[in-house]
Amino acid sequence: MKSLLALLILAAPLAAVAADDPDASFYNKAAEAGMYEVDAGTQAQDKGTSQAVKDFGAMMVKDHSAANDKLKALAATKNISLPTTASVGQMASKAKLDVLSGDTYDKAYIKSQIKAHRATIALFKKEAASGQDPDAKAFAVATLPTLHAHLKKINSIAADAGVKA
Numbered sequence: 001m002k003s004l005l006a007l008l009i010l011a012a013p014l015a016a017v018a019a020d021d022p023d024a025s026f027y028n029k030a031a032e033a034g035m036y037e038v039d040a041g042t043q044a045q046d047k048g049t050s051q052a053v054k055d056f057g058a059m060m061v062k063d064h065s066a067a068n069d070k071l072k073a074l075a076a077t078k079n080i081s082l083p084t085t086a087s088v089g090q091m092a093s094k095a096k097l098d099v100l101s102g103d104t105y106d107k108a109y110i111k112s113q114i115k116a117h118r119a120t121i122a123l124f125k126k127e128a129a130s131g132q133d134p135d136a137k138a139f140a141v142a143t144l145p146t147l148h149a150h151l152k153k154i155n156s157i158a159a160d161a162g163v164k165a
Contacts, residue, residue: 021078021080021133022131022132022133023127023131023132023133023136023137024080026123026126026127026131026133026136026140027071027074027075027078027080027082027136028082028083029087029123030071030120030123030124030127030139030140031068031071031072031075031082031083032083032085032086032087032090033086033090033116033119033120033123034064034065034067034068034071035068035083035084035085035086035090036086036087036090036091036093036094036116037060037061037064037116038060038061038064038065038068039086039094040057040060040093040094040097040109040112040113040116041056041057041058041059041060041061041064042057042061043057043094043097043098043109044056044057044060044109045057045058045061047097047100047101047105047109048105048106048109049102049103049105049106050106050161052157052160052161053106053109053110053157056113056153056154056157057109059150059153060113060150063146063150067143067146070139071139074135074136074139077135078133078135090116093112093116096108097109097112106161107161107163110154110157110158110161110163111158111163111165113150113154114151114154114155114158114165115165117147117150117151117154118151120147121144121147121148121151124140124143124144124147125140125144127139127140128140128141128144
């Protein structure tokens with residue numbers, strides 16, 4: 001596992017962001033979170049055993065791909081280079097899921113989605129409340145209802161599956 005983490009650290013490209021944008025960190029973290037959701041959603045469609053997990057994974061791919069495209073277009077207008085992969089921590093989380101299967105996979109995926117969506121909602125709420133870039137703030141405000149809907153859905157799936165968050 002240590003060698004996998006070291007490989008991820010070496011493989012993770014460092015994103016160059018526009019230093020003059022006060023919300024460049026938000027753009028970076030939002031991009032990483034979106035890519036993680038698409039990757040993990042694709043995995044859930046392939047590895048999930050319950051239809052609820054497969055369907056949620058498909059929703060993640062669809063919704064987060066759309067948000068990622070909007071974020072990329074917005075960042076391009078500001079000359080902000082976004083990362084091309086999820087964060088090292090997010091890649092490590094997905095790597096942990098890679099080795100699981102069956103009901104164990106489903107439960108671990110559900111827990112990881114609750115954690116990821118809580119973190120992403122916190123990031124977007126912070127941007128909406130105190131961001132300096134009006135476009136980034138507007139993106140955060142516009143995206144929050146979808147993120148809240150995702151968290152509500154995964155919490156429902158967790159309750160149905162007997163998973164405690």
